[in-house]
Amino acid sequence: MSSLKQVWPLAFVLATASSPGHVDAPIDTNPEEFFRSGSLADALRDNPDAAGGVESRTEPNRIQLSQWSNFFNCFSGVWRRC
Amino acid sequence: MWRPVLIVLQPTPFCNISCDYCYLRGRDNRSVMSAEVLCAIRDKVFPRISPDAAPAIIWHAGEPTVVPVSWYRQAYSVLRQTAPRDASFTVQSNGIALGRDWIPFLRETGTQIGLSIDGPQAFHDSRRKTKNGKGTWSLVIQTLHELHAARISPKVVTVLHPLSLHAIDEYFEFYRDNGITHVSFSIDEAEGCHASSSFNGRDQGQGVAEFLFGLLKRAYAEKYPLHIKEVERIASILAGGELHNEQIDAWQVLVVAANGDVTTFSPEFMEVRSSAHRNFNFGNILTDDFDRIFASALVARTHAEIRKGVDLCRARCRYFAVCGGGAPSNKMQENGSLESAETEFCRLSVQPAAEAFRKFVHWARQRSDGHFISNPRVFAEQHA
Numbered sequence: 001m002s003s004l005k006q007v008w009p010l011a012f013v014l015a016t017a018s019s020p021g022h023v024d025a026p027i028d029t030n031p032e033e034f035f036r037s038g039s040l041a042d043a044l045r046d047n048p049d050a051a052g053g054v055e056s057r058t059e060p061n062r063i064q065l066s067q068w069s070n071f072f073n074c075f076s077g078v079w080r081r082c
Numbered sequence: 083m084w085r086p087v088l089i090v091l092q093p094t095p096f097c098n099i100s101c102d103y104c105y106l107r108g109r110d111n112r113s114v115m116s117a118e119v120l121c122a123i124r125d126k127v128f129p130r131i132s133p134d135a136a137p138a139i140i141w142h143a144g145e146p147t148v149v150p151v152s153w154y155r156q157a158y159s160v161l162r163q164t165a166p167r168d169a170s171f172t173v174q175s176n177g178i179a180l181g182r183d184w185i186p187f188l189r190e191t192g193t194q195i196g197l198s199i200d201g202p203q204a205f206h207d208s209r210r211k212t213k214n215g216k217g218t219w220s221l222v223i224q225t226l227h228e229l230h231a232a233r234i235s236p237k238v239v240t241v242l243h244p245l246s247l248h249a250i251d252e253y254f255e256f257y258r259d260n261g262i263t264h265v266s267f268s269i270d271e272a273e274g275c276h277a278s279s280s281f282n283g284r285d286q287g288q289g290v291a292e293f294l295f296g297l298l299k300r301a302y303a304e305k306y307p308l309h310i311k312e313v314e315r316i317a318s319i320l321a322g323g324e325l326h327n328e329q330i331d332a333w334q335v336l337v338v339a340a341n342g343d344v345t346t347f348s349p350e351f352m353e354v355r356s357s358a359h360r361n362f363n364f365g366n367i368l369t370d371d372f373d374r375i376f377a378s379a380l381v382a383r384t385h386a387e388i389r390k391g392v393d394l395c396r397a398r399c400r401y402f403a404v405c406g407g408g409a410p411s412n413k414m415q416e417n418g419s420l421e422s423a424e425t426e427f428c429r430l431s432v433q434p435a436a437e438a439f440r441k442f443v444h445w446a447r448q449r450s451d452g453h454f455i456s457n458p459r460v461f462a463e464q465h466a
Binding site for chain 1: 298301302313314317318321322325400443444
């Protein structure tokens with residue numbers, strides 16, 4: 001199965017962004033704060049101090065969102081069972 | 083112009099298996115969508131869609147693969163005459179009778195496929211059965227492996243049972259060992275002709291959340307890219323993506339039944355009975371003018387009722403920002419009114435997914451080791 005295309009889940013990316021190595025990321029898991037639209041938007045913001053800096057300043061969250069969107073388009077969850 | 087998100091086309095109501103929780107009333111009806119209905123979709127529906135729209139067109143609401151590939155080839159030749167260029171086609175199947183001629187068809191037409199697999203064999207076979215009562219797991223797994231051999235990766239729908247919630251490791255290992263990376267979970271809801279859910283009377287929201295949280299932890303620890311659709315949706319909204327509940331606005335979703343009947347809002351409305359809403363049958367594309375269907379008083383009234391229900395959700399629910407107002411079909415079926423808020427679907431699907439993700443982020447934050455990449459930007463870009 002290793003030949004199958006592997007794209008990492010956005011949930012993992014955000015979890016990684018919340019790690020102790022990224023304490024600047026404003027993650028609050030208090031439910032009242034957490035469940036706001038965009039509450040994690042800053043978690044993927046460029047961190048100049050992060051290891052393995054990247055020259056390109058593309059938008060990683062947009063990349064990941066498009067991946068989710070592709071998933072949605074090919075398999076919508078609103079029709080939930082068969 | 084019109085930009086629908088989802089178009090469900092029912093090639094046939096018939097299904098070749100008999101799942102314990104099936105809610106489709108017409109699953110013994112062997113009728114097939116006629117050439118006249120296909121032409122009506124081509125001539126009355128697709129020309130109204132904005133050319134730059136990208137609707138997901140899904141063959142579903144019965145078992146699509148009981149209709150021969152030759153029918154689909156003819157259907158595509160008709161529909162693609164006016165379908166938006168960026169429309170995608172998907173078949174949602176139980177996978178038990180996917181003949182070898184389907185694989186070249188899927189490749190040639192770019193049609194994607196979703197399979198319904200309820201996890202490990204014992205769980206699947208206990209409820210997804212042939213009409214003779216035998217399990218279907220071996221058949222669908224054979225199909226899965228044939229698709230993988232052809233480098234086609236189906237997305238998987240899994241319906242959970244309360245007993246599933248205690249088998250996190252078995253489920254994770256099933257997905258991992260069978261190369262399944264995209265999965266969507268649901269519960270057997272009381273809907274259509276399925277009168278009661280196996281979750282009825284049980285407060286299982288916490289259990290579902292723990293199940294999803296457990297899967298996320300194992301996948302993360304093993305670096306297995308398991309996408310749980312309900313969690314990914316919430317993650318995308320919290321990361322700044324747009325909240326979009328396509329079920330609360332008219333004609334974001336369009337369902338065309340095999341006989342040409344039309345509904346919108348929730349796809350499951352096709353199976354919901356309400357005399358006040360004419361069973362959510364908003365017209366028929368063979369006999370009614372589509373402009374009149376589109377702008378009918380019944381659609382407008384239904385929309386207004388749904389909006390009042392959404393307002394209640396907004397006022398009452400902590401999860402509104404990641405949900406957008408729930409599923410109208412569940413509100414109707416469970417609460418008897420569109421002007422209502424929380425349902426079992428909320429308690430057992432949306433809310434647990436949100437809580438699982440919150441717990442997962444909190445858990446990841448406490449960990450001091452095991453991160454498989456240090457910079458999320460690199461992480462995102464390397465795997466894009």
